Amino acid sequence: MSGAFPLSRTTDPASETDRRGILAAPGFGRFFTDHMATAVWTSATGWHDRRIGPLAPFSLHPSAAVLHYAQEIFEGLKAYRHADGSVWLFRPEFNARRFARSARRLALPELSEEDFLTSVEELVRADEAWVPTADGKGSLYLRPYMFASKAFLGVRPADHVTYSVIASPAGPYFPSGVTGISLWVSTEYTRAGRGGTGAAKCGGNYAASLAAQTEAQQHGCDQVLFLDETGGEGGLEESGTMNLCLITAAGELVTPALGTILDGLTRDSVLALAHEFALTPVERAITLAELRSGAADGTITEVFAASTAAVITPIIAFKGRGYEFTIGTGAPGKHTLALREHILDIQYGRTEDTHGWLHRVL
The missing domain is CATH 3.30.470.10 (Aminotransferase class 4, branched-chain amino acid transferase, N-terminal domain)
Structure with a gap:
């Protein structure tokens, strides 16, 4: 063609x-x-x-x-x-x-x-x-x-x-302001398995997530958090429509490694920008146990989701069967908001595009 x-x-x-x-x-x-x-x-x-x-x-x-x-x-x-x-x-x-x-x-x-x-x-x-x-x-x-x-x-x-x-x-994804969302940790449903279509952007992945999204809403949460095939205290994967990122007290920006999750554009952009915000980008497995203990002892200070539609969405609370916990003070974190604003500034031409990411059409 x-x-x-x-x-x-x-x-x-x-x-x-x-x-x-x-x-x-x-x-x-x-x-x-x-x-x-x-x-x-x-x-x-x-x-x-x-x-x-x-x-x-x-x-x-x-x-x-x-x-x-x-x-x-x-x-x-x-x-x-x-x-x-x-x-x-x-x-x-x-x-x-x-x-x-x-x-x-x-x-x-x-x-x-x-x-x-x-x-x-x-x-x-x-x-x-x-x-x-x-x-x-x-x-x-x-x-x-x-x-x-x-x-x-x-x-x-x-x-x-x-x-x-x-x-x-x-229009703006958050018309009333960026306040943060809560995620339901699903142990009933998994998003994808090894060798499946998790890394592909296909409708079947999203159709299969709808039951889990409904479950999240029934428990008073905005979105679902999927775990890997091990379930329970298994590895974090991604939200229903967004990649997951964590910021630690040690200055790391951690996100689950690729394989069974979508290679998100905003996720990739955040990893590339991390050093500009004095953060070290890390791609590795993260367990639910690590998230829960890190939220409790303060070693995990911020959590956010990344997507094209919402850019960066602060995650301030998690809920699962028999437990719930907040991240930090329960408000969007400073790194989360700074990364969000910087990406938006690049997209709208308000700051220099040092990465060559913008592509002019008109």
Whole structure:
């Protein structure tokens, strides 16, 4: 597939009045822009029919493989408007490489980094009016995804696949301020096992987390914390939608090692920034027993979660069967808030991008 996604503009765009009303309070994932990127892959011809066209429903045969065997993957990244009106992506190459890795794991065709970037860039250019103003609060969330659109029943890789990118304006993840969340430590459910799809960004992982998320809410918690296959006092993995990070009194920034968890972009960025905040980045196994004892004796001073949607989310309390405990004073920690602000400052162009992470689109 070549790099170009030619544009065919919609004849029925949202009115300026409607768009302004949506951008004033977009929430997250509630509204969508006027266009979408699409491309098709078949085993006979490879990638073709690439385009940017009007946002429209897909027409799928009831036997489409994705509906029966969940052969699909997705990504999530954002476009940010800077004070001078320009529009930038944050580390989109990372998303492109992870998308390719997820495709290999789900036996889907790989999309080149160039084609991934081009499809995202051209959609942002087509729907530039939907990128929120440069107030440092809103962004345009982009969702590239790929699914098996072949009509057949049978457990084998599909030979007809559809790729698409849609966009959704997003407001601040914490409209009332960053106050911190609580996690329910699940011993009933595990997120992934060795050799499974834990490192891939596929819908099945998230569907399987919903029961655990419901369990967390029933116990008065905001999100779930998954443990590894050993359960009980086993190793920490990640939250339902976010990677987990701990800060110790000794100045370490500790996060569970990769393998059965998602290689998160924000997690990776935090590890790269750690030294700038006098923290030593460490990737290793962390047990629930270590978390509980560290919270009790003060050797673990802060805990936060990292994701594209929320950037950095302070975690201030944990609850499990027969116990609960807080982290530090029960308020967001200073390193957590400083890392969050620094990443946001880079994304919105308020500080120098010394890592070369920003990618200009307009």
